[in-house]
Amino acid sequence: MLSYQHAYHAGNAADVHKHALLSIALAYLTKKDKPLTYLETHAGRAVYDLSATESIKTGEAAQGIERLESWFDSDHPYKTAIQAARAAFGAQAYPGSPYIAASLLRDMDRIVLSELHPQEADALRNAMPYADVRQADGPALALSVTPPDPRRGLCLIDPAYEVKSEYQAMPVLLNKLHRKWPVGILMLWYPILTTGAERQMAETLRHMDAEKTMLSQVRFPPAKQGHGMIGSGLFVINPPWGLEAAAASLQTQFERL
């Protein structure tokens, strides 16, 4: 049974990195008047309450979005998504990646989300009744729906790495998805840990057989003494225009922490 719950971690520094870059990519894609597909393999519950016990307990949001929000101007697409969540769910709401996507996408776009945990999948359906939510294994679902219709689009892969074999499985999944959907933008998130458990995977990603790739890694102090996560990585196949520049500027901000 899955025990990971993103409620403990929502809005942490890694979410800020991942969500800010996801927003930039989607804002660019939606400039073109053509529909797209947004696909997510590990969606979570869409909206989090930063005043909830889980969030207070880890203190991760306090070291994340609550501290770093001033980095983003009011017209930054990440800020647009945060404001949309607050307007709909209250001042303490924080948008997960599916809600960020929904805030930036248009009626003509398609949203397909996979979340295996029954409670999280229910919460996701309640928060986003207009999305195609499947309580299913995300990697299997992504492989079964690609290439999607519409063919333009983006897939976010954001596992909890609760199962250690995910570090080996994710590059294999990316390879398969890229071969089935060569024009798709594929984003894989991973944590940077004191144990270095992600290093071998990051090395494999660097040698991925794809024409255009991007790797953004940022480091930050652990949210609390003894926390194992000290950074965040985002690997992208077919990064859209502007994403590398946004990643470089975000990296400068994180280096100042």
Ligand code: SAM
């Ligand atoms: N992407 C979300 C965000 O940024 O707001 C956070 C997702 S969280 C890191 C990972 C989620 O994947 C958890 O909600 C967990 O229940 C779910 N999960 C774990 N294994 C899964 C699988 N094989 N297929 C689909 N979802 C899975």
